Amino acid sequence: MPHSDTITPVILSGGSGSRLWPLSRKALPKQFLPLAGTRSMIQETAVRAQGESFTAPIVISNQDHRFLIAEQLRAAGIRGARIILEPVGRNTAPAAAIAALQIEQDNPDGLMLIMPSDHVVLDVPAFRAAIATAGQAARRGALVTFGIKPSGPETGYGYIKSAAAMTPGVFAVERFVEKPDRATAQSYLDAGGYFWNSGMFLFQAKSFLAEMERLQPRMLACCRDALAHGHQDLDFIRLGEPAFLACPSDSIDYAVMEKATSAGVVPVDMGWSDVGSWHSLWDIAARGADGNALQGDVLTEGVRNSYIRSEGPLVAAIGVENLVVVVTKDAVLVSHRDACQDVKKIVERLEGQGREQHIHHAVVHRPWGAYESIDSGPRFQVKRIVVNPGAKLSLQMHHHRAEHWIVVQGTALVTCDERQFPLNSNESTYIPLGAKHRLENPGTEPLHLIEVQSGAYLGEDDIVRFEDTYGRAPAENKPA
Numbered sequence: 001m002p003h004s005d006t007i008t009p010v011i012l013s014g015g016s017g018s019r020l021w022p023l024s025r026k027a028l029p030k031q032f033l034p035l036a037g038t039r040s041m042i043q044e045t046a047v048r049a050q051g052e053s054f055t056a057p058i059v060i061s062n063q064d065h066r067f068l069i070a071e072q073l074r075a076a077g078i079r080g081a082r083i084i085l086e087p088v089g090r091n092t093a094p095a096a097a098i099a100a101l102q103i104e105q106d107n108p109d110g111l112m113l114i115m116p117s118d119h120v121v122l123d124v125p126a127f128r129a130a131i132a133t134a135g136q137a138a139r140r141g142a143l144v145t146f147g148i149k150p151s152g153p154e155t156g157y158g159y160i161k162s163a164a165a166m167t168p169g170v171f172a173v174e175r176f177v178e179k180p181d182r183a184t185a186q187s188y189l190d191a192g193g194y195f196w197n198s199g200m201f202l203f204q205a206k207s208f209l210a211e212m213e214r215l216q217p218r219m220l221a222c223c224r225d226a227l228a229h230g231h232q233d234l235d236f237i238r239l240g241e242p243a244f245l246a247c248p249s250d251s252i253d254y255a256v257m258e259k260a261t262s263a264g265v266v267p268v269d270m271g272w273s274d275v276g277s278w279h280s281l282w283d284i285a286a287r288g289a290d291g292n293a294l295q296g297d298v299l300t301e302g303v304r305n306s307y308i309r310s311e312g313p314l315v316a317a318i319g320v321e322n323l324v325v326v327v328t329k330d331a332v333l334v335s336h337r338d339a340c341q342d343v344k345k346i347v348e349r350l351e352g353q354g355r356e357q358h359i360h361h362a363v364v365h366r367p368w369g370a371y372e373s374i375d376s377g378p379r380f381q382v383k384r385i386v387v388n389p390g391a392k393l394s395l396q397m398h399h400h401r402a403e404h405w406i407v408v409q410g411t412a413l414v415t416c417d418e419r420q421f422p423l424n425s426n427e428s429t430y431i432p433l434g435a436k437h438r439l440e441n442p443g444t445e446p447l448h449l450i451e452v453q454s455g456a457y458l459g460e461d462d463i464v465r466f467e468d469t470y471g472r473a474p475a476e477n478k479p480a
Contacts, residue, residue, distance in 0.1 A: 005139075006110045007131070007202070009049035009057040010099040013042060013069060013117040014089050018347040018358070019277045019340065022331035023311070026359045031118035032068050035281060042069065042117040043076040048124050049113060056080030058102060059117075060095040063087070066236050067367040067470065085233075087241040093255035094247050096201070097212055097223040098239065103205040111138050112208070114201040114252070120284060122271025130268040133169035134202040137264045142166060143203040143211065143257060144264040145173070147195025148272045153185035156276055156341075158197040158253070161188075166264045173263040176253055195267050199274070201252060208256070216255050222247035234471050277340040278324040278333075282307040296327075307337070329362035329372075367470040368393055369446070381458045385439075387412075387447040392440035394468040401455030401462060403431040405439070410447035413440040436466065 017030030024030035031042040039047065046057055056079060061069055063085045073081050084098060096114055103112050113131065121127050134144040147160045158179055162171035176197065180188065188194035212220040222243050229240025257263050273284050285293035285307065292303055296310030304321040311328045324340055326333040335343065350358040363372045368391035375382040387393070387410075395415065405412070405428060412423040415438040416431055422442075423429055431437045433455060441447035 005053065005135075006055055006107060007049070007053050007135075008055045008099075008103050008107075008110060008112045008205075009046065010096065010103075010112050010114050011042065011045055011057050011059045011117045012092055012095055012114065013059055013061040013065065014086070014095070015116070015118050017118060018344045020275070020281070021343050021347050021358060022328045022333050023309070023326055025357075025361055027064070028068070028361055028365065029065075029118070030275065032065070032072060035275060036120045036122075036284060039076060040072055041120065041275070043072050043078075044121075045115055045117050045119070046073060046078045046081070047076055048121060048127060049115065050078070054113075055110075056082070058099045059083045060099060061085060062089065063236075063238070068365060070235055082237060083235065084230075084237045084239065086239060087244050090244065090247050090249040092199075092252045093212075093216065093250045094219060094223050094244070096208065096252050097216075097220055098227060100205040100208045100212075101223060101227050104209060108206040109204060111135060111202055112205050114199075116199050116274070118275060119198070119200075120271070120273045120275055122284065123269070126268060126270035130266050130270065131202060134264070134266045136167040137170040138202045138204060138207070140167070141204065141207045142170070142262045142264045143207060143260050144170060144201065144266060145257060146198045146200045146202075147265040147267050148198050149267055149269040150185075150189055150194065150196055153182055153189055154196060155179060155182055155185050156280075157274070159185075159188055159194045160197050160265050162193045162195065162265050162267065166262075170264045170266050173257070173265050176258050195265060196272075197253070198272055199252075201257075207262075211256050211260050215259050216248070216250070219248045219250070219255065278307055278326065278335065278343070279337045279340040282324070282337060305337070331357050367391070369441075371451075376458070379454055379456065379458075381453040383451045383453070385447075385449050385451050387439060387441040387449075389441055389444050389446060392469060393438055394463075394470075395436060395438045395466045397434055397436045397464050397466075398455070398462050399434070399464070400457035401453045402433045403437075404452040404454075405429050405431065406450045406452075408448040408450060410441060410445055410449075411443050412447055412449060413442045414438070415440075438467075 013031055016026055017024035020030045032040050034040050059069055059081055066085055069083055130146055138144050159177045161174040163174040164172055166172050225243035226239040230237055273280050275281055282293050287293045291305035293307045297314045298308045298310055299316045302319040303317045306323040308317055308325045315327050322337045324335045324337055347358045363370050369387045371383045371385045373383050407423050407425050407427055414421055414423050414429055417435050
């Protein structure tokens, strides 16, 4: 059995990150992007909670991102993670309860560290020191949160008011307060003892569950039922859907922490940001003497205090200041830095117009690899497809389109009705409309090919799936 000092990281990965559009999108939200380094934010979150004191993490997510999470954790060297899939979002309190119930089975005296997957922590030693400090109170039954020492009258965060010390470095929580206006935020700084609410927590599973039983018995009962009726699906744990649908939705703060009998806060300065907007990303980015944070193929002349990022084409900016410019393959954002919070309104308009740019990037990731639409017109579409080594698409057919495959690099194994044959570089094949077919990469290097689709309807929901390595049902109506 794990030692009582062991900490289980619990990573909450449910956000959509719409304020960081066009880089963050519903199918690939900000936690899966390398916004503040070479690793994605969920990778950084998992890696900073590694070492002797930590077990493998538990990740709570929706089912749409399950393969992304598994692959990114694998790429970051994280082994043994338990990925629990919520059928619907129910905020952070039920997610924490599900994790606590899992941990209680293994080590009820151990600690659980709740972390959002999409926050930045630049000072990892300070983060580790804060955990050690919080652990003293948590092992005595306290529910401890981490308060960020404010650097200014920020109006985008909730605040925590501290009271008397509980243990060295840990203070009782007097109250949680909502996001204030600027004058109120300044009064908090002037008064002292107020800290930004980081959304991170440390406590024993049994202590949290005891407070849940006292404060939210129906929520806890639904979580127990959802876990009891869950099942293993490949490397994932799927919660029982009817029970979780019946679960009340609430945050840890509202459901538990504001009413807890022993809530504590550790003040810490660890280079933290929730990266809630492009402005906040500019705040933490390395900037030159002109105040600019530049990434990608960017040239500037007479530009000041701006964040300019290109994921593809050259961006040239001249004589502007205080701007955010973000360029992807299929969208361009231009905003004043002080108006970045309104990016969400653009996302809402895209959704209202039935467009796709708020959901998918030009490159769409799948469990087997990725595809990119590179041209389209009446009755045709051209895609570039990359299949990972050893991976294969589902065995499928289409009612409305035929396909031509041209291998650019690697070797494909093609199934077309009763035939199965290899396809090498510079070779091609034709998949007739209605043929049952499959594409595989039997090699050790990525397979690159061009797919030309032709037909009366080319939508991604024109698929009948007969067999799938990744457990996706035909009813999912998703590409290959």
